[in-house]
Amino acid sequence: MLGLSTDSCATTPSATTLGTTALGAITLGTEAIINTENIKAGLNKSCHSHEEKTVNRWSVDEIVALYELPFSDLMYRAQTVHRENFNPNAVQVSTLLSIKTGGCSEDCGYCPQAARYHTEVESEPLMALDDVIAAAQEAKDNGASRFCMGAAWRGPKQRDLEPVLKMIAEVKAMGLETCATLGMLKEGQAEQLKDAGLDYYNHNLDTAPEFYGEVITTRTYQDRLETLDRVRSVDINVCSGGIIGMGESRNQRAGLLAQLANMERPPESVPINLLTQVEGTPLHGTEELDPLEFVRTIAAARITMPSSFVRLSAGRQSMSDGIQAMCFLAGANSIFYGEKLLTTGNPEADSDKKLFAKLGINKI
Numbered sequence: 001m002l003g004l005s006t007d008s009c010a011t012t013p014s015a016t017t018l019g020t021t022a023l024g025a026i027t028l029g030t031e032a033i034i035n036t037e038n039i040k041a042g043l044n045k046s047c048h049s050h051e052e053k054t055v056n057r058w059s060v061d062e063i064v065a066l067y068e069l070p071f072s073d074l075m076y077r078a079q080t081v082h083r084e085n086f087n088p089n090a091v092q093v094s095t096l097l098s099i100k101t102g103g104c105s106e107d108c109g110y111c112p113q114a115a116r117y118h119t120e121v122e123s124e125p126l127m128a129l130d131d132v133i134a135a136a137q138e139a140k141d142n143g144a145s146r147f148c149m150g151a152a153w154r155g156p157k158q159r160d161l162e163p164v165l166k167m168i169a170e171v172k173a174m175g176l177e178t179c180a181t182l183g184m185l186k187e188g189q190a191e192q193l194k195d196a197g198l199d200y201y202n203h204n205l206d207t208a209p210e211f212y213g214e215v216i217t218t219r220t221y222q223d224r225l226e227t228l229d230r231v232r233s234v235d236i237n238v239c240s241g242g243i244i245g246m247g248e249s250r251n252q253r254a255g256l257l258a259q260l261a262n263m264e265r266p267p268e269s270v271p272i273n274l275l276t277q278v279e280g281t282p283l284h285g286t287e288e289l290d291p292l293e294f295v296r297t298i299a300a301a302r303i304t305m306p307s308s309f310v311r312l313s314a315g316r317q318s319m320s321d322g323i324q325a326m327c328f329l330a331g332a333n334s335i336f337y338g339e340k341l342l343t344t345g346n347p348e349a350d351s352d353k354k355l356f357a358k359l360g361i362n363k364i
Helices: 036-041 048-055 060-067 073-085 131-143 158-173 189-196 220-231 250-261 291-304 323-331 349-359
Strands: 027-028 030-035 090-098 146-151 177-182 200-202 238-241 240-244 269-274 310-311 334-336
Touching: 036 177, 060 073, 060 131, 060 250, 060 291, 073 291, 073 323, 090 158, 131 146, 131 158, 131 189, 146 200, 158 177, 158 189, 177 238, 189 220, 200 269, 220 238, 238 269, 240 250, 240 291, 250 291, 269 291, 291 323, 310 323, 323 349
Parallel strands: 090 146, 090 334, 146 177, 177 200, 200 238, 240 269, 269 310, 310 334
Antiparallel strands: 027 030
16 A cells, blocks of 8 residues: 555455545545545554554655645645655755856756757856855755855766866855756766765756657666666765656656655655746746646645745746745745846845745745
């Protein structure tokens, strides 16, 4: 039984006999009432003798079932799980800086930094250490607790990595958590990042395996998983999520969440991005996603990954205050703060401060 005990109690009939779902839901006609305590705990609490067999596994069908709940029911369950694991009125704040912009050899269909696409993004050299430190200080002054450094590389060469290691060490010394997204890592590079003081490494899965080839062909899904394995093996926290609204189906959105939730240790941080369409990229002109479908994705992420920080990431600049508020209600508890995310827009820090004040949200 996925998300619950793998072994039903001897005195309990099967789920199909009772008309329950594998989510621990009692079906009443076409409705499903999900026991969120069972979801959070990953077991049927009436079966204490079988706790050692508990697994936290989610099938794609189970996650689709979450999406298909009545909206208010889904929001209630997501908020319930959220409150059981986090302060519901606290949001972690990160700032993302592009330390190496443009000129990437990859063909990610959403990315204006790919050298092969004709966008307004120009290739720039790696930023100087002093400039990075100044940006980190500004982020800290604006209330960020984590500073993320992103480079448009397929993966760093050793000569690229060495100056980044100095940046990480300096930012760490400022009292900020450190995060980097540098592409695929080779053997031994995760260890160097760990030694420099890196707290988080971001490497998104982007989408479900079956849709992945529609978006990217220059690196495989397995390449991404191997980089995450290298990061996890040296005990760096994993930041991994995906992009919603690239033309994928609801089942494929659920497939992305299943990939993340079913990791041996789900990511500590799960950024959920809404596609930011940039002219000149292949995905420019994609039909825009219904905002409530994005909120449902946040809620499903919260339920399936109860102890992860769910980050409301790229695409926020296109969202109204009301949609952002619903995302926080659905369990989002992390944002990127500042006017730019790598090369695309983001709400300015002052706008975020005003929104937090209206919602009674405190920064972590």
